[in-house]
Amino acid sequence: MNILKGLLASAAILVPAxxxxxxxxxxxxxxxxxxxxxxxxxxxxxxxAEERGITLKFADAQQKQENQIKAIRGFVAQGVDAILLAPxxxxxxxxxxxxxxxADIPVILLDRNIDAPEDxxxxxxxxxxxxxxxxxxxxxxxxxxxxxxxxxxxQGTTGSSPAIARKKGFEEAIADxxxxxxxxxxxxxxxxxxxxxxxxxxxxxxxGANICALYAHNDDMAxxxxxxxxxxxxxxxxxxxxxxxxSVPDIHLAMKAGEANATVELTPNMAGPAFDVLAAYWKDGTxxxxxxxxxxxxxxxxxxxxxxxxSKKDLGY
Amino acid sequence: MMxxxxxxxxPQIIILALVLAANVxxxxxxxxxxxxxxxxxxxxxxxxxxxxxxALLATGMTLVIATRGIDLSVGAVxxxxxxxxxxxxxxGAHWTLAxxxxxxxxAACGLWNGLLxxxxxxxxxxxxxxxxxxxxxxxxxxxxxxxxxxxxPGLIRLGAGTIAAVPTxxxxxxxxxxxxxxxxxxxxxxxxxxxxxxxETSSRLAGINSRVLxxxxxxxxxxxxxxxxxxxxxxxxGADANNAGLWMELDAILAVVIGGNSLLGGRFSITASxxxxxxxxxxxxxxxxxxxxxxxxxxxxxxxxxxxxxxxxPRVRHSLYxxxxxxxxxxxxxxxxxxxxxxxxxxxx
Numbered sequence: 239m240n241i242l243k244g245l246l247a248s249a250a251i252l253v254p255a256x257x258x259x260x261x262x263x264x265x266x267x268x269x270x271x272x273x274x275x276x277x278x279x280x281x282x283x284x285x286x287a288e289e290r291g292i293t294l295k296f297a298d299a300q301q302k303q304e305n306q307i308k309a310i311r312g313f314v315a316q317g318v319d320a321i322l323l324a325p326x327x328x329x330x331x332x333x334x335x336x337x338x339x340x341a342d343i344p345v346i347l348l349d350r351n352i353d354a355p356e357d358x359x360x361x362x363x364x365x366x367x368x369x370x371x372x373x374x375x376x377x378x379x380x381x382x383x384x385x386x387x388x389x390x391x392x393q394g395t396t397g398s399s400p401a402i403a404r405k406k407g408f409e410e411a412i413a414d415x416x417x418x419x420x421x422x423x424x425x426x427x428x429x430x431x432x433x434x435x436x437x438x439x440x441x442x443x444x445x446g447a448n449i450c451a452l453y454a455h456n457d458d459m460a461x462x463x464x465x466x467x468x469x470x471x472x473x474x475x476x477x478x479x480x481x482x483x484x485s486v487p488d489i490h491l492a493m494k495a496g497e498a499n500a501t502v503e504l505t506p507n508m509a510g511p512a513f514d515v516l517a518a519y520w521k522d523g524t525x526x527x528x529x530x531x532x533x534x535x536x537x538x539x540x541x542x543x544x545x546x547x548x549s550k551k552d553l554g555y
Numbered sequence: 556m557m558x559x560x561x562x563x564x565x566p567q568i569i570i571l572a573l574v575l576a577a578n579v580x581x582x583x584x585x586x587x588x589x590x591x592x593x594x595x596x597x598x599x600x601x602x603x604x605x606x607x608x609x610a611l612l613a614t615g616m617t618l619v620i621a622t623r624g625i626d627l628s629v630g631a632v633x634x635x636x637x638x639x640x641x642x643x644x645x646x647g648a649h650w651t652l653a654x655x656x657x658x659x660x661x662a663a664c665g666l667w668n669g670l671l672x673x674x675x676x677x678x679x680x681x682x683x684x685x686x687x688x689x690x691x692x693x694x695x696x697x698x699x700x701x702x703x704x705x706x707x708p709g710l711i712r713l714g715a716g717t718i719a720a721v722p723t724x725x726x727x728x729x730x731x732x733x734x735x736x737x738x739x740x741x742x743x744x745x746x747x748x749x750x751x752x753x754x755e756t757s758s759r760l761a762g763i764n765s766r767v768l769x770x771x772x773x774x775x776x777x778x779x780x781x782x783x784x785x786x787x788x789x790x791x792x793g794a795d796a797n798n799a800g801l802w803m804e805l806d807a808i809l810a811v812v813i814g815g816n817s818l819l820g821g822r823f824s825i826t827a828s829x830x831x832x833x834x835x836x837x838x839x840x841x842x843x844x845x846x847x848x849x850x851x852x853x854x855x856x857x858x859x860x861x862x863x864x865x866x867x868x869p870r871v872r873h874s875l876y877x878x879x880x881x882x883x884x885x886x887x888x889x890x891x892x893x894x895x896x897x898x899x900x901x902x903x904x
Contacts, residue, residue: 272797276700277699277700393849396852397850423848424843425849425852427798430702430793430798431787431799434791435605436843438601439598439843439844442582442598443582443844443846458795461791465715469592469594469715470592471591488702554701555701
């Protein structure tokens with residue numbers, strides 16, 4: 239332990255000198271490859287670092303917290319200038335973040351928050367998932383313009399925080415619109431396959447003609463549901479309006495074809511705002527707020543979906 | 556032959572009928588099937604169609620379990636096969652070639668499992684656990700972690716298309732099951748597999764080449780899993796390495812168990828396992844149609860499965876038999892044939 243402390247101390251002394259010499263080094267502990275969105279986040283983070291001349295040290299934790307803790311210890315020992323952490327779980331970070339703090343290395347959380355004292359990290363860059371649901375709900379309110387509309391909902395994995403938050407946000411948005419009602423709500427496990435299966439069941443139990451809109455907690459389930467709607471002989475996007483969240487490339491392809499209506503972006507660019515914050519901190523020591531909310535941008539069929547698809551398709555979604 | 560099979564699967568048929576009846580209770584139009592846009596459209600068709608992956612896996616799994624083995628890798632093999640097929644068609648290959656490549660990948664996985672079990676004598680649960688864990692990683696490597704989408708109409712037809720208005724997956728699982736059943740039961744293979752499952756050493760001493768047989772059952776299981784994987788990928792026009800076939804091995808084992816097959820090997824019935832797969836899918840349909848809050852999904856499923864397994868347990872079945880035997884002479888000739896078997900099953904466990 240003493241050796242480690244010694245190492246940390248020497249690293250802390252050496253760091254500024256290195257930083258002055260050749261651009262900053264930032265360690266990034268990524269969760270692993272759990273979804274296409276996360277792959278895109280990794281790609282964008284690397285791009286952002288390159289644009290700013292930051293050397294990025296990347297560590298893939300393969301969905302294990304102990305790997306992330308090891309990676310952070312490694313970054314501290316290497317004396318990086320800052321650490322980006324996409325935490326796989328919310329708890330158990332105090333000790334390792336304490337070590338980073340002792341070494342004066344700022345830690346920025348990406349896309350998820352943790353249960354730890356706020357002084358252990360510089361800031362958290364996340365989207366507000368309740369807000370995402372509200373953006374989707376508000377779009378639907380405008381789209382139906384007061385007409386009666388029964389909505390079927392494809393929820394995310396039961397009990398997961400995005401599923402709970404996105405459901406809540408949507409319900410809050412349509413609370414003051416008595417014309418919009420959620421008639422069926424089931425989990426599609428955030429996957430295409432299950433989204434399709436559950437939509438098939440909705441189409442039969444409700445009757446395709448009685449469904450006015452589909453709200454899916456992510457685009458993948460919406461893509462699956464679109465196929466189910468087509469196989470039932472209905473026109474997705476016209477007979478049934480489709481709004482979902484994430485803005486993955488394939489939903490833009492569907493929107494271009496008129497088969498989906500709107501999506502709310504969960505931006506993979508969490509690192510950009512984080513690097514901005516770091517640049518300000520390195521320049522004159524400005525401390526940011528404890529939470530930086532990323533923009534939940536709404537894309538509809540009015541946008542140039544072909545161009546958006548082209549810009550997103552190589553990000554690794 | 557036919558009559559004894561019917562008697563063997565009677566509990567499963569009754570349970571399936573009950574599950575379907577429950578479906579009608581929550582949704583009266585459950586049995587309504589209409590012809591729409593060139594395909595049969597209805598909840599019953601959905602059960603048969605969505606049950607296809609489980610049914611295919613259960614076919615292979617029944618044989619593996621009959622040899623006293625287990626194949627935990629089928630879910631991962633599904634992901635690999637889907638990824639292979641998707642990367643083949645996106646690379647410009649014809650869909651038949653893509654299908655063959657996926658089947659070859661499944662066969663290779665099956666042979667690997669068979670090698671570990673039959674030659675290296677590693678316990679099946681451990682041997683197949685290797686591929687269960689590593690296989691998904693291989694699939695993720697192939698798709699680079701993303702959903703690899705394709706638009707080849709031939710391949711898509713295997714999962715989302717129809718033949719004579721009936722969804723293709725239904726044809727596929729019924730064909731595979733019939734073919735397997737025919738080969739197994741019209742030759743001595745079935746008997747030999749049961750012999751290996753009951754006592755491998757004595758079957759080897761009796762001159763049965765147990766190694767080849769073990770190898771063969773894992774091969775069949777790998778092939779079935781590969782076909783299931785292609786169907787699942789074709790259904791969503793994309794190979795989702797993270798989620799395709801996830802936890803499906805457990806559904807397949809459950810289907811075999813609901814089919815009344817013993818995990819200790821020996822006597823088996825593929826028909827009963829297939830009915831087990833349909834029962835599971837029937838329960839899934841029931842949950843979807845019931846419109847209950849999602850938090851209840853797994854609770855409902857667990858309760859139904861527990862009920863099914865308890866009803867099938869030797870003790871309850873014996874009590875039922877005693878009850879029936881005491882009610883009158885209607886079932887005169889049955890006791891003699893049922894009683895010893897029950898005792899034998901108890902003896903095994």
